[in-house]
Amino acid sequence: MGILLVAGSVAGTVGLVSARDRTVPMYVAKEDISFGEPVDASRLEVVDVRLDGTQEHYLPAGREPAAGTRANTLIRAGELVPLRGLGLDDGTTRKPVAVELEQTLPAAVVPGSRVDVWAAARDRTANAYGRPVILLPSAEVAAVSAVDSGFGGTSGAVVELLVEDDRMADLLAAVANEARVTVVHNPAGPASTGTGS
Numbered sequence: 001m002g003i004l005l006v007a008g009s010v011a012g013t014v015g016l017v018s019a020r021d022r023t024v025p026m027y028v029a030k031e032d033i034s035f036g037e038p039v040d041a042s043r044l045e046v047v048d049v050r051l052d053g054t055q056e057h058y059l060p061a062g063r064e065p066a067a068g069t070r071a072n073t074l075i076r077a078g079e080l081v082p083l084r085g086l087g088l089d090d091g092t093t094r095k096p097v098a099v100e101l102e103q104t105l106p107a108a109v110v111p112g113s114r115v116d117v118w119a120a121a122r123d124r125t126a127n128a129y130g131r132p133v134i135l136l137p138s139a140e141v142a143a144v145s146a147v148d149s150g151f152g153g154t155s156g157a158v159v160e161l162l163v164e165d166d167r168m169a170d171l172l173a174a175v176a177n178e179a180r181v182t183v184v185h186n187p188a189g190p191a192s193t194g195t196g197s
Helices: 002-020 165-176
Strands: 024-029 044-049 069-071 086-088 095-101 114-120 133-148 154-163 180-185
Touching: 086 095, 095 133, 095 165, 095 180, 114 154, 114 165, 133 165, 154 165
Parallel strands: none
Antiparallel strands: 024 044, 069 086, 095 154, 114 133, 114 180, 133 154
16 A cells, blocks of 8 residues: 555656646747748748746747738747737737637638627526627637647647737627637628728
8 A cells, every 4th residue: 555655756746847847749940930020931940948837928839820920029039929919911910819719710711711709798697698799790810829738639729810900808808707719700891901891
């Protein structure tokens, strides 16, 4: 019994240390990128870093910036690339925002496609969700990636949306308040830039 307890303690300690030492591949700037300059894969490199759960704020390796992406702030050489510091040079104020979803996405939802983004506010008193309302009609998708559950399957997806500044607050508020966000493919969405009105 004593041997088993010691073995269990050692295994737990090793697991804790391994979890703390876990790193993720992220993009960093190869050189200084000034405000307004283009940001593409040629100006970035991949490094393994430990972010302790804050990686959703930065550009992960494997998710290259969308065509026409420019820096909205100074990004120093060797610094992680903040998602809030990226925008598009397309005559709009659109910026890429990553939203984690509980649902898997239809195969038709790919970069360049259009989706309607709905949100149902969480009612903590009733332990339920309210009636969904549309937040972003015909938003353009910049990137899609699956979320691995860690048990041999997927438990959802991360979709990167191009969002106008005047729509940003509503989307961020919904995410911050744990609303249930649902993305619906919109094949009739316009091909022009912008997120609709």
